[in-house]
Amino acid sequence: xxxxxxxxxxxxxxxxxxxxxxxxxxxxxxxxxxxxxxxxxxxxxxxxxxxxxxxxxxxxxxxxxxxxxxxxxxxxxxxxxxxxxxxxxxxxxxxxxxxxxxxxxxxxxxxxxxxxxxxxxxxxxxxxxxxxxxxxxxxxxxxxxxxxxxxxxxxxxx
Amino acid sequence: xxxxxxxxxxxxxxxxxxxxxxxxxxxxxxxxxxxxxxxxxxxxxxxxxxxxxxxxxxxxxxxxxxxxxxxxxxxxxxxxxxxxxxxxxxxxxxxxxxxxxxxxxxxxxxxxxxxxxxxxxxxxxxxxxxxxxxxxxxxxxxxxxxxxxxxxxxxxxxxxxxxxxxxxxxxxxxxxxxxxxxxxxxxxxxxxxxxxxxxxxxxxxxxxxxxxxxxxxxxxxxxxxxxxxxxxxxxxxxxxxxxxxxxxxxxxxxxxxxxxxxxxxxxxxxxxxxxxxxxxxxxxxx
Numbered sequence: 001x002x003x004x005x006x007x008x009x010x011x012x013x014x015x016x017x018x019x020x021x022x023x024x025x026x027x028x029x030x031x032x033x034x035x036x037x038x039x040x041x042x043x044x045x046x047x048x049x050x051x052x053x054x055x056x057x058x059x060x061x062x063x064x065x066x067x068x069x070x071x072x073x074x075x076x077x078x079x080x081x082x083x084x085x086x087x088x089x090x091x092x093x094x095x096x097x098x099x100x101x102x103x104x105x106x107x108x109x110x111x112x113x114x115x116x117x118x119x120x121x122x123x124x125x126x127x128x129x130x131x132x133x134x135x136x137x138x139x140x141x142x143x144x145x146x147x148x149x150x151x152x153x154x155x156x157x158x
Numbered sequence: 159x160x161x162x163x164x165x166x167x168x169x170x171x172x173x174x175x176x177x178x179x180x181x182x183x184x185x186x187x188x189x190x191x192x193x194x195x196x197x198x199x200x201x202x203x204x205x206x207x208x209x210x211x212x213x214x215x216x217x218x219x220x221x222x223x224x225x226x227x228x229x230x231x232x233x234x235x236x237x238x239x240x241x242x243x244x245x246x247x248x249x250x251x252x253x254x255x256x257x258x259x260x261x262x263x264x265x266x267x268x269x270x271x272x273x274x275x276x277x278x279x280x281x282x283x284x285x286x287x288x289x290x291x292x293x294x295x296x297x298x299x300x301x302x303x304x305x306x307x308x309x310x311x312x313x314x315x316x317x318x319x320x321x322x323x324x325x326x327x328x329x330x331x332x333x334x335x336x337x338x339x340x341x342x343x344x345x346x347x348x349x350x351x352x353x354x355x356x357x358x359x360x361x362x363x364x365x366x367x368x369x370x371x372x373x374x375x376x377x378x379x380x381x382x383x384x385x386x387x388x389x390x391x392x393x394x395x396x397x398x399x400x401x402x403x404x405x406x407x408x409x410x411x412x413x414x415x416x417x418x419x420x421x422x423x424x425x426x427x428x429x430x431x432x433x434x435x436x437x438x439x440x441x442x443x444x
Contacts, residue, residue: 058373065373076374080367111366113356123412124355130407133355140355140410 023143026101026118035106036094041116041143051152054145059127061100061115061141061149071156081112086158096153100146115141115149184369185220185378186227190438193233196327202434207334211365212379217435218387221368221378222444226390229442237388238319238440241312241395245320248313255303263301268324275318275325276437277332279341279426287341289422290318291397309417315395319386322439329436330383332429345427348420354411360428363405380405381432382425384441391444398425 024041031037055063056074064072066080087096099106102114116139124133141149190198200217208215219227229235249267252259264270279289288296294317295306307314334342349360363372364380371377385398399416402424406413414420 062373076371078371078373080370080372111358111362113358117355121353121355121357121411122351123353123406125407125409125411125413127410128407130403130411130413132412137355 026116026139029101031098031105035098037098038094042147046147046151048151048155051148054149084156087156088154089157097150100149116146185216190219198438199436205433216379218378218381218384221376226442226444241316242320242323245316253302253304258302271321271324273325273328275322276328279422281337285337287422310397310400319440325437326439327436330432334430341423342426345423348424349427353406354409356409358409382428383432383435384438387441387443389443
């Protein structure tokens with residue numbers, strides 16, 4: 001997804017309901033009271049194989065920094081957070097989408113970062129450069145990448 | 159500790175469901191004796207001000223692998239010592255418009271610098287909180303008429319290592335009340351602030367998750383009593399502020415500068431979390 005498309009998605013936010021293909025911008029995501037997000041961000045089904053790659057990659061999801069996932073071959077998986085094996089047995093797709101977008105709606109005060117969130121942040125930086133973030137700081141994952149990760153999580157059944 | 163407890167509970171639930179539970183890797187049980195001579199306290203009951211946060215404080219030394227730990231135990235194997243030697247030459251070399259050396263005012267480094275590192279950062283005569291680097295540069299510019307060294311320059315790192323060696327085995331002795339108190343409070347606030355796009359505080363990693371792994375990194379309590387440290391990966395010495403820069407950068411945040419007042423305040427607070435530990439002068443990291 002290009003920034004251009006994201007921008008366009010914001011511009012047409014009020015018509016989003018009428019446009020099946022329009023993306024939901026980070027600031028327009030609707031969480032329910034449990035932190036779940038029922039509506040797909042893109043309307044395009046996620047690709048679980050892409051999701052597996054994103055979950056293993058440091059600049060992207062880097063889920064394995066904190067979680068162990070037996071289904072992934074990534075080395076040095078962290079143990080800060082619960083293992084994700086069986087996640088799809090414990091959570092619905094809507095709940096998993098909400099957790100990936102911004103887990104703080106599901107677990108207040110959690111250490112888990114919001115992957116589809118553009119602020120407000122304290123001293124946001126430009127990725128890992130240590131420099132100040134640009135005004136139009138992009139979320140860590142784009143909308144389709146979130147859907148891909150959710151599709152991957154939905155394969156984690158015991 | 160609430161996050162840690164919750165994560166552990168969830169992990170325990172996962173274990174009951176027959177899943178692989180994360181291996182909890184505690185600090186090792188080992189004694190740090192340098193040169194078969196100086197015993198360093200690497201475990202201590204936490205200071206009163208950490209009540210409800212930590213019960214016990216641990217040196218970062220206890221979280222490293224056997225080989226890395228061994229390098230701190232013998233000066234022949236400790237890569238810091240080559241640089242400390244270089245600093246000893248500089249200590250005795252006159253410089254600047256006053257043509258004076260450190261030794262001219264402070265005498266032998268073993269005498270003149272004993273215990274200095276253990277009390278840093280410290281309030282100066284003008285009432286400001288200064289780190290060891292500030293004091294070194296104050297002597298260079300105002301007493302020797304020489305150029306200030308940059309915070310993370312090789313000269314500065316060599317000298318802070320050599321000075322830290324003179325506090326070996328002495329307990330962390332920072333003052334946190336009186337004129338230092340407001341700095342200490344600012345540092346504490348920073349410690350619990352969730353910076354950056356990843357919204358992580360120092361406490362998220364070093365209070366709630368020490369002993370756990372974040373990817374390949376075995377998290378310690380982020381103590382500074384072993385600093386400066388020689389980092390094998392960088393083949394160089396890492397200052398306290400340099401480490402802070404790295405940690406804040408890793409939260410996808412805009413960092414503060416080495417030598418900034420913010421980092422001096424944070425340095426005081428982090429040092430105070432190590433009260434009870436001894437200064438190592440100087441540690442080795444992978």
